[in-house]
Amino acid sequence: MAYRHLNVEQTNAPASLSRRDFLRLHVSEGKRVLELSCERLFMRYQDAQSGVGRRQVSNHDDVMPWAQQPTGFDTPTLDELFAELERQLAEADELCVLEPDWLNGGAFGREVGARVEAFERRGGHVAFGSFSPPSVSNGIMES
Amino acid sequence: MAIDPLKTVGQNTPRIDAYERVTGQATYTRDIKLPGMLYARVLRSNVPHAMIRRIDTSKAEALPGVRAVMTHETHKIPYGSGSISGGRQYSDAHKDITTRLRYTFNDHVRYVGEPVAAVAAVNRHVAEEALQLIEIDYEELPFVLDVEEAIEPGAPEIWSGGNIAHDSENRQQPIGGRTGDLEAGFAEADQIFEDRFTTQFVQDAQMEPRSALAHWEGDKLILHTPTQGVSNCRHDTARDLGLEDHQVQVICQYMGGGFGDKNGNYYFDLIAAAFARDLGVPVMVELSRKDDWLATHGRWHTVQDYRVGVKDDGTVTAIQLNGLSGMGPYLRRSGNVAGMDVYACENTEKSILPVHTNRVVSGNFRAPTYPQGYFGIESMMDEVAYKLGIDPVQFALKNMVRPTETKQFTNFTLDQCIEQGAELFDWANRWKPEPGSGEGPIKRGAGMAFMMFNARLGASSAILRVNAEGRYTVYVGVTDIGPGAKTTMSMLAAEELGVPLSDVDIVWGDSDRCPYSVGESGSRCTMMTGYAVVEAARDLKRQIAENGMPQGDSVLIASATPAPTTNGKLREGFGAHFVEVEVDTHLGDVRVTKYVTVHESGRILNPLPALDQIRGAVIQGIGQALTEDLRYDSRNGQPLTSGYYWGRHLTHLDVPQIENVFIETDDGLGPYGAKTVGESGIIIAPVAVANAVYNAIGHRMRDLPITRDKILEVVA
Structure with missing residues (x-):
């Protein structure tokens, strides 16, 4: 039972599954299928737009006036967020857009919609579906 | 200030999840079961201070059903949330420079309860059995439990460089500062009073013992854990594991209380994550009630030395506080002591040294810096009022902070809280101008205290x-x-x-x-x-x-994502508590017989839980005043009183009906003018009780908790 020191960056994810925030990538019949959770992307979009995490000072009620200001969270900017989406789309063959009702209207829908259309124009296959987060029932989580 | 009634807000509304909670349908972290999940338990140091010379896990690893054993030799995961200088948990820059970094497992163990190993197994029973098979050879070191002894020359060094905690730049400096002209304030005084007050360590004692369930989807960690903030816990956990924030998902659907004990992430979150990553299956780490008591955190204990200058007419002209806060071996929060700013006196100095000891770690507990600080300052001022022959209520009204040109409030009701509370309580008839003057062995007395607590935006x-x-x-x-x-x-x-x-x-x-x-x-x-x-x-x-x-x-x-401001004004919640106690001078027993609170917390959005919060906080405060204490055996550094029973935590049956009145206001800020409620109720409960005990027996109780032995010692 030899143990290594935990070093996440050196470990390899299972080849069939990769998950990045609002995206889930798996390989099916040799094709790289990307699931896009619009709900989760919208949350990150909201955080990126507000920038609140980047300027967060403290979440605690014990603030020391003499202490230095902390650095805040690793909240991406809007540009970084959509650049990541584009990068992931560039490597996918199929795209499954989950909870598409989050794309209704507004700047968020236009931004995401434009990238989905671009993916389709490049020959990618797009499907729409509803995402079912793991449900917990009677204490048993069904993954 | 009258407020306009609203349709939904302001109505007594049962919790929307009450049914799920009381019928057992609510799924807490420990209720979750994932396919193939393992259970993990943590082995803890049974010595207060030692270096681990050798740790042998071979027998545990050989036990059927054990899947992995983790120690400082196998995993070196920084636990940033518990080590940062300066009391800030989320400053990554500070984490980078601190010279006192804490790891999930440390070969230098610094308190009884510190994690030294963890076992993941097919079920919790096998995991517990395996813990017993781990052999550890400790090189025991001298230990220190008392904050004053810890900073004496030659004291056992818990950290290289001495036991005063580091600030954000690795300096050993006191918390505090000066306002006005302290020397002039004392020169102006007709009388100067000095006194010492001390408070104990008390556990947050939330109902739900801690647990964490981790599993991975590729490089993404999904962490179920009872936390008071999913965003911050996510960031903490990502930082400690060397991940980016988006690689961690934190889920907490139900939790059984927090009281500050569940701020940020905890080391068992990291243990669960590491086991799950290494073994490729979900892993649940569970803490027992005793683990929860001795290996999370509680309110820091303090020593407070006050010096107060006062004119003969009762005007306070100077306040000086020198104090020590016991932080345990790792600095999880600041160690600050609050309360002086509720007085108008402009000439002040505060100097608090956070000190490391070989006790359990101190951290946030419901108004982290307040109840211990208010116990000190308002015991001191109560004493001054008696010495000057002034009714404490009148002394409070004379010396409490008030709005000035340079100190403006969004609204101010502290005087109303005090005056209304005195009337409701019937202070004029219950308070004894001559303390301890009651007839017979059962003596009654009345005490009061007042507070303000920031309602920041x-x-x-x-x-x-x-x-x-x-x-x-x-x-x-x-x-x-x-x-x-x-x-x-x-x-x-x-x-x-x-x-x-x-x-x-x-x-x-x-x-x-x-x-x-x-x-x-x-x-x-x-x-x-x-x-x-x-x-x-x-x-x-x-x-x-x-x-x-x-x-x-x-x-x-x-x-x-609004970011409202008060435009430089102070936004505070206000309150006053009035207490009557009976003290049995033969048995040393203290019984609270009447408790009245008046709070101004802006508009009360939901009166039902708001009242519950005040009552619950007062019960905790009475417990801090009279019974709760984590005691240690000074001979061997072992904690003696863990758990609800030995910790002597009170229940609703131990206290009288707590009468509360909210003065409702709307300063146009917050949601419909709402202010702080959750922490306000505990802040002055300990000192209000202590002041009532003084009024009953005529002896000032300067050390919490006010137990029978202490009462009997002074009345004998």
């Missing part, structure tokens, strides 16, 4: 959407630590939208499915996240007015 986010069926859904990153945040957020949305509460759903407690939230600490959830809900609702109403209700599959989505 700040940024947080909320998202709100409506579908064609007219269902509204609020997305907020709250976890509902007990006061009913889910209900409050839903009520705010319903109120602003003008729809029934039953039309509003809520998504909460999931860092991937909710926007950033400030979390639930500092009594700020309602003021910050609640205000974001109101702003999002206003945005949604505007969209509905412009576009009409959505049709078919379409929805309307609104979001808000």
Whole structure:
């Protein structure tokens, strides 16, 4: 039972599954299928737009006036967020857009919609579906 | 100031998840079961201070059913949330420079209860059995439990360089500062009083013992853990594991209380994550009640030396405080001591040294810096009032902080709280001008105290959407630590939208499915996240007015991240407590016979849980005054009183009916003028009780808790 020191960056994810925030990538019949959770992307979009995490000072009620200001969270900017989406789309063959009702209207829908259309124009296959987060029932989580 | 009644807000509203909670349908972290999951238990140091010379896990590893054993030799994971200088948990820059970094497992163990190994096994029983098979050879070191002894020359060094905690730049400097001209203040005084007050370590004692369930999807960690803030816990955990924030999802759907003990992440979150990563299956780490008591944190104990200058007419002219705070071996929070700013005196000096000892770690507990500080300052001032022959209520009204040109408040009701409380309590008849003057062995007395607590504003986010069926859904990153945040957020949305509460759903407690939230600490959830809900609702109403209700599959989505300010004004919640006690001078027993509180917390959004919060906090405060204590055996550094029974935590049956009045106001800030509630009730409960004991027996009790032996010692 030899143990290594935990070093996440050196470990390899299972080849069939990769998950990045609002995206889930798996390989099916040799094709790289990307699931896009619009709900989760919208949350990150909201955080990126507000920038609140980047300027967060403290979440605690014990603030020391003499202490230095902390650095805040690793909240991406809007540009970084959509650049990541584009990068992931560039490597996918199929795209499954989950909870598409989050794309209704507004700047968020236009931004995401434009990238989905671009993916389709490049020959990618797009499907729409509803995402079912793991449900917990009677204490048993069904993954 | 009268407030306009509202339709939903302000109505007694049961928690929207009450049924699930009381019928056992609510799924807490420990209730979750995932296919193939393992259970982990943590082995803890049984010595207060030692170096681990050798640790042999071979027998544990050989036990059938054991899947992995983890120690400092196998895993070196920084645990940043528990080690940062300066009391800030989320400053990554500080984490980078601190010279006192704590790891999940340390070969230098510094308190009884410190994690030294963990076992993952097929079930919790095998994991526990395996812990017994781990052999550790300790090189025991001298230990120190007392804060004053810890800073004496030659004291055992818990950290290289001495036992005074480091600040954010690795300096050993006191917390505090000066205002006005202290020397001039003392020169102006007719009399100067000095006294010492000390407070004990008390555990947060939340109902739900800690646990953490981790599993991975590729390089993404999904962490179920009872936390007071999913956003902050996510960031903490990502930082400690060397991940980016988006690689961690923190979920907390139900939790059984927090009281500050569940701020940020904890080492067992990291243990669960590491086991799950290495073994490729979900792993649940569970803490026992004793683990929870001795290996999380509680309120820091203090030594406070006051010097107060006062004129013969009762005007306080100078206040000086020198203090020590016992932080345990790792600095999790600041160690600050609050309370002096509730007095108007402008000539002040405060100097607090946070000190390391070989006791359990100290950290946030409901108003982290306040009850111990208010016990010191208001015991001191109560004593001064008696010495000058002034009624404590009149002394309070004379010396309490008041609005000035340079110190403006968004609104101010402290004087109303005191005056109304005195009247409701019948202070004039219950208080004895001559303390200890009652007849017979059972002596009655009355005490009072007053407080203010910051009701700060700040940024947080909320998202709100409506579908064609007219269902509204609020997305907020709250976890509902007990006061009913889910209900409050839903009520705010319903109120602003003008729809029934039953039309509003809520998504909460999931860092991937909710926007950033400030979390639930500092009594700020309602003021910050609640205000974001109101702003999002206003945005949604505007969209509905412009576009009409959505049709078919379409929805309307609104979001808000307001960052309101007070424009330089102080925004405070105010309160006053009045207590009557009976002291049995033969047995040393203290019994609280009447308790009246008056609080101004702005508009009360939901009176039912607001009152519960005041009552619960007062019970905790009475416990801190009279019974609760984590005692240690000074000969061997072993903790003696863990758990609810030995810790002597009070229940509703131990206290009288607590009468509370809210003075409702609306200063135009926060959601409909709401201010802080959750922490306010505990702040002055210990000192109000202590002052009542003095009035009853004529002896000042300077050391908490006021136990029978201490009473008997002074009345003998």
